Amino acid sequence: MSKTDAEIRFGNPAELHGTKVQIPYLITEKNTFKRMDDEDKQQETQSPTMSPLASPPSSPPHYQRVPLSHGYSKLRSSTEQMHPAPYEARQPLVQPEGPSSGAPGAKPPRHQASLIRSFSVEREPHDNNSNYPDEPWRITEEQREYYVNQFRSLQPDPSSFISGSVAKNFFTKSKLSIPELSYIWELSDADCDGALTLPEFCAAFHLIVARKTGYPLPEGLPPTLQPEYLQAAFPKPKRECSLFDSYSESMPANQQPRELNRMEKLSIKDMADFPVPAQDVTSDDKQALLQRLKLCCLPSDLPLFCCRSYSSTSIEEAMKRGEDPPTPPPRPQKTHSRASSLDLNKVFQPSVPATKSGLLPPPPALPPRPCPSQSEQASEAEIHPQLNRAPSQAADSSPTKKDIPYSQPPSKPIRRKFRPENPATENQEPSSTVGGPASAATGKPHTAVQKQSSKQKKAIQTAIRKNKEANAVLARLNSELQQQLKEVHQERIALENQLEQLRPVTVL
Amino acid sequence: MAVCVAVIAKENYPLYIRSIPTENELKFHYMVHTSLDVVDEKISAMGKALVDQRELYLGLLYPTEDYKLCSYGYVTNSKVKFVMVVDSSNTALRDNEIRSMFRKLHNSYTDVMCNPFYNPGDRIQSRAFDSMVTSMMVQVC
Numbered sequence: 025m026s027k028t029d030a031e032i033r034f035g036n037p038a039e040l041h042g043t044k045v046q047i048p049y050l051i052t053e054k055n056t057f058k059r060m061d062d063e064d065k066q067q068e069t070q071s072p073t074m075s076p077l078a079s080p081p082s083s084p085p086h087y088q089r090v091p092l093s094h095g096y097s098k099l100r101s102s103t104e105q106m107h108p109a110p111y112e113a114r115q116p117l118v119q120p121e122g123p124s125s126g127a128p129g130a131k132p133p134r135h136q137a138s139l140i141r142s143f144s145v146e147r148e149p150h151d152n153n154s155n156y157p158d159e160p161w162r163i164t165e166e167q168r169e170y171y172v173n174q175f176r177s178l179q180p181d182p183s184s185f186i187s188g189s190v191a192k193n194f195f196t197k198s199k200l201s202i203p204e205l206s207y208i209w210e211l212s213d214a215d216c217d218g219a220l221t222l223p224e225f226c227a228a229f230h231l232i233v234a235r236k237t238g239y240p241l242p243e244g245l246p247p248t249l250q251p252e253y254l255q256a257a258f259p260k261p262k263r264e265c266s267l268f269d270s271y272s273e274s275m276p277a278n279q280q281p282r283e284l285n286r287m288e289k290l291s292i293k294d295m296a297d298f299p300v301p302a303q304d305v306t307s308d309d310k311q312a313l314l315q316r317l318k319l320c321c322l323p324s325d326l327p328l329f330c331c332r333s334y335s336s337t338s339i340e341e342a343m344k345r346g347e348d349p350p351t352p353p354p355r356p357q358k359t360h361s362r363a364s365s366l367d368l369n370k371v372f373q374p375s376v377p378a379t380k381s382g383l384l385p386p387p388p389a390l391p392p393r394p395c396p397s398q399s400e401q402a403s404e405a406e407i408h409p410q411l412n413r414a415p416s417q418a419a420d421s422s423p424t425k426k427d428i429p430y431s432q433p434p435s436k437p438i439r440r441k442f443r444p445e446n447p448a449t450e451n452q453e454p455s456s457t458v459g460g461p462a463s464a465a466t467g468k469p470h471t472a473v474q475k476q477s478s479k480q481k482k483a484i485q486t487a488i489r490k491n492k493e494a495n496a497v498l499a500r501l502n503s504e505l506q507q508q509l510k511e512v513h514q515e516r517i518a519l520e521n522q523l524e525q526l527r528p529v530t531v532l
Numbered sequence: 533m534a535v536c537v538a539v540i541a542k543e544n545y546p547l548y549i550r551s552i553p554t555e556n557e558l559k560f561h562y563m564v565h566t567s568l569d570v571v572d573e574k575i576s577a578m579g580k581a582l583v584d585q586r587e588l589y590l591g592l593l594y595p596t597e598d599y600k601l602c603s604y605g606y607v608t609n610s611k612v613k614f615v616m617v618v619d620s621s622n623t624a625l626r627d628n629e630i631r632s633m634f635r636k637l638h639n640s641y642t643d644v645m646c647n648p649f650y651n652p653g654d655r656i657q658s659r660a661f662d663s664m665v666t667s668m669m670v671q672v673c
Binding site: 188189191192195202203205206207209210213216217218243 | 642643646647648649650657658659660
């Protein structure tokens with residue numbers, strides 16, 4: 025990809041280098057981190073954690089960066105020719121980016137990423153098999169650890185297989201369509217044995233994650249996801265040397281999609297002749313990873329795959345949905361928010377609680393509705409003592425008053441849980457008023473009473489409304505049940521008729 | 533080169549049919565269908581003997597003006613049949629080639645079966661299988 029292009033254009037103006045270096049990052053949002061390793065390596069001597077917009081790029085660093093990153097592609101020359109124009113066109117855009125070392129959320133890279141992504145998608149078939157530039161297909165350390173953990177959850181022995189059925193159940197949780205999962209399996213099961221080894225599993229998982237983030241599935245397994253590469257790469261800290269070795273060694277002959285890789289791999293052997301870039305890359309790669317880790321915002325509470333792209337949240341959500349969605353937190357019980365203000369109902373309208381308590385035994389489907397009446401009663405109980413006593417005493421007495429309404433509606437104990445909150449809030453309000461000068465203590469309860477009377481009216485109205493709604497629902501339920509009763513009656517009549525018709529026959 | 537490749541399930545319904553798009557494809561499908569009868573005949577003739585790994589049907593099953601079509605058959609141990617219609621006008625005798633083509637088909641088919649997401653009896657939608665079949669199909673200009 026761009027790296028190889030950059031390498032070839034080493035002798036070209038730095039601008040092109042800058043663009044080429046930048047482009048790989050911008051290729052997909054998801055790639056920003058994966059791409060970072062190369063950039064980071066080069067930036068080690070510079071500021072590793074530079075934000076994309078921090079500093080304008082200087083040409084010399086770009087020059088330096090290019091040979092360091094990739095000594096690849098002579099092969100790229102063919103694909104390169106396709107890309108010169110777009111690269112140059114993107115120069116002015118890319119250059120201001122500077123040596124962005126990986127803020128994934130930088131908007132200009134994103135913007136350019138959108139520009140470049142379409143381009144990179146075109147280049148996918150060609151560049152799919154290049155070593156570094158497969159940004160979406162490179163598995164980072166964190167991802168790999170996650171995959172390995174998931175593998176262990178399915179199969180304790182990391183060197184053994186996961187059977188097809190186990191893997192199928194696991195991957196089905198990702199909620200991808202079966203044809204897509206089938207294709208992903210096809211790609212990742214290199215030896216087609218119906219079982220996944222650890223590298224195959226990582227590749228499959230990675231493809232699933234990529235697909236969930238919206239990245240199109242490749243035509244063939246990318247080289248960075250091939251089992252040989254994965255096996256060689258991750259156990260060793262220095263990937264590059266092993267990378268070249270694995271590439272030269274790995275020549276799978278079966279699947280046609282991999283034939284594309286062969287050309288790449290052959291060219292990669294040539295690349296191994298670049299000792300300097302390779303070594304620099306190896307040493308830098310580890311540091312790049314570390315830098316990437318620092319920059320990466322791994323959500324600590326993420327149970328599932330953590331991706332550092334903007335789409336990380338979507339991946340997380342997707343994976344969360346896919347993998348045993350956590351049970352939702354228990355819903356808070358519905359309560360009447362103004363319950364605390366309804367205490368006066370009991371004081372001024374003793375009949376009201378009685379009528380309301382009459383509504384108390386509701387049908388099992390409507391428990392929440394009559395609750396406001398209960399809360400009103402309780403709130404009345406609260407305010408009443410508050411009017412007469414100190415707030416501390418009111419707090420003590422309100423629970424006792426609550427017991428009175430409690431005895432009536434045995435189905436309403438749940439509501440009472442919020443009582444302690446209400447008295448607390450209630451106490452705070454009157455305490456602020458009553459806690460003032462003692463002389464004002466007498467006056468303030470009166471003002472409180474007036475306010476509470478208005479609140480009381482509102483509460484009554486809302487209670488009335490809710491009771492009406494409850495009535496309507498009950499009436500509807502009643503009508504439905506009566507309808508069902510009629511139907512059942514009719515059925516019974518029909519059956520009895522049939523029975524009578526049959527009876528004379530049997531008798532005869 | 534083959535002009536039509538078909539994979540028929542044990543119950544004689546197609547799992548995969550692919551023809552070159554130039555000709556009227558129904559003709560090829562019809563050829564495949566008629567050759568199935570011959571294949572069944574041969575299978576039943578086997579009887580006690582082990583199912584032969586490869587079975588050839590050689591002959592002008594459906595002569596046309598353009599070219600002579602031959603259909604070859606191949607039966608696996610699980611009674612899955614591969615039927616291939618080839619254009620025999622180009623090359624004369626390609627028995628070994630036909631066998632190698634069937635072997636490739638069989639290998640790809642087993643790869644498809646190894647995929648746990650593939651339920652036996654489904655249509656084959658594997659891209660690897662498609663690409664392998666494409667490589668066998670005649671390139672019609």
